[in-house]
Amino acid sequence: MKIGDIEIVPLIDGEAIVPGNAFYPGLKDEEWKPYDALLEPVFHQCVHLNTLGGYLVKAGDRLIVVDGGSGPMPKFPFAGGGFRSAFAATGYDRADVTDVVYTHLHFDHIGWASWNGQSFFPNATYHVDQRDWNWFLSPEFGFTDEEVANSMAKLELSADFCFPENDAPAVRLKPVFNQIEFFQADDEVELLPGIVALDGSGHTPGQVVLELRSNGEKGLLLGDLVHAQPELVDDNERGQWNFISHTDHDRAHEAVDRFRKRMWDEKIPAAGGHFPGLRWGHVVTEGGKRTWEDIRG
Template identity: 35%
Template sequence: MKIGQLDVLPVIDGSMQAPARDILSRPGVDDAWACHSELLDDSGALHMTAGGFLIRTGGRIIVIDTGLGTIKADDVQVGGFLDSLRGYGVEPADVTDVLFTHLHYDHVGWATSKGQVIFPNATYRAHAADWAHFVTADDAVPGAVKKLKPIEPQLELFDAEHTVAPGLDARPAPGHTPGTTLFIISSEGQRALLLGDIVHSVVELSEPDWQAVYDVDAAMASAVRNAIADEALAKADLVAAGHFPDLAFGRILKSDGVRRWERVGR
């Protein structure tokens, strides 16, 4: 996707799927998905792309999120992340920055592999609250610690809104996780928002009260999600999220008082 002079390219690792009711629900409604069955397969599963994004700006080569990595499970098909990068002419050693929207396993998978850092020359950047929650807390998940500890010598933490590189800004948006971060790409008066897991499915942009099972703070996540959706609608921003089909971009439109996401391009 072209944002002014900047290309924002999808880096697809693979896909994952799960029963939709186990991922997203509407409080007090037994079958909320009945009105959105077109988004599911015949078994009621929601299919989600996994991967990240590539941006070149200011002489830097930046990766935002790194997919699922080498995880093996019946409901995931992964392993394409590095090949996707190479398809754009980028080797792991070329990457200057690896940014994380948050530190859930399906967004940090290619940060390391078998204890080895995948991007040897990159500065890894994450929100301090997520690092504390996933890595240094007394009850941190061992798998997250094992995956992420090796990047510590190359790690820079942040805790506030800031400019990462020309045309690329980070804005904390907690709720899904304590340090969930929204990345804003801007160039020549155009903007795009990379939402990570602030939104898991396009349905959350039309259903303001739905909740994701993985949200650490469901109320805060909902408030943040709706505020960002309204901002994107008002500013006609392009919007992509970490599990949208093909990591595609779209715009948020509104008719009859209901928001919806409409894909732009193919």
């Protein structure tokens, strides 16, 4: 995928396949019907395929990794460990990465921040929204036993899907603490040339959407603003697309409404943190009806 002169390559770590209503408790099976093509492609049942991983972004002289999957030892139903091979397939060395940007600090986005107690990207600056840091760790920026325990406790809703003693932010991020540069996207923040962080908070206190800007073109890396494409097509009047683990549901819904409208009005392409295959797409209107269309190639 290209946005102007910016090149983006998916880095697939693995996947989670769950019942269609696992993450959307208010969703009825029949409400998936208009989006059947977005379900697990083999069985065509109401089974939701969530790809895990991140993106490699080449922007000017910067080589940027956006998010990093769930790490080498995920917990069922998460399957993963492929991020290292996906990165190797790009032909770059881990030492070439100049920047790592996290859309938020959930375990399935920071899994390859470090490995075996060492930074996975030794020469990179790690960009972290301070609001998420303060939520998952503490304002004191420390790693005491109490703070590690606090970080693990913040994963309570995700405990069925991870091993907090390995996957908590305090554990994953401790080896890279000296490489972290904090920002706060209350308003838009240009992290790097052409890479702008926009507030998308609600899923977590520091969830950001990255807007890529180059040569008059724009594209959005959504992180976990949404977890499935129907959230960007359907206006959710019936409340069926309410994701289970938002820290602030009202704020999350407001953020989705805001970016959904931008995508409708400005026809901006986007990729989510868990869209199947980490594919890009956009909302198109056909016969007065909005649908999701993948961008091929």
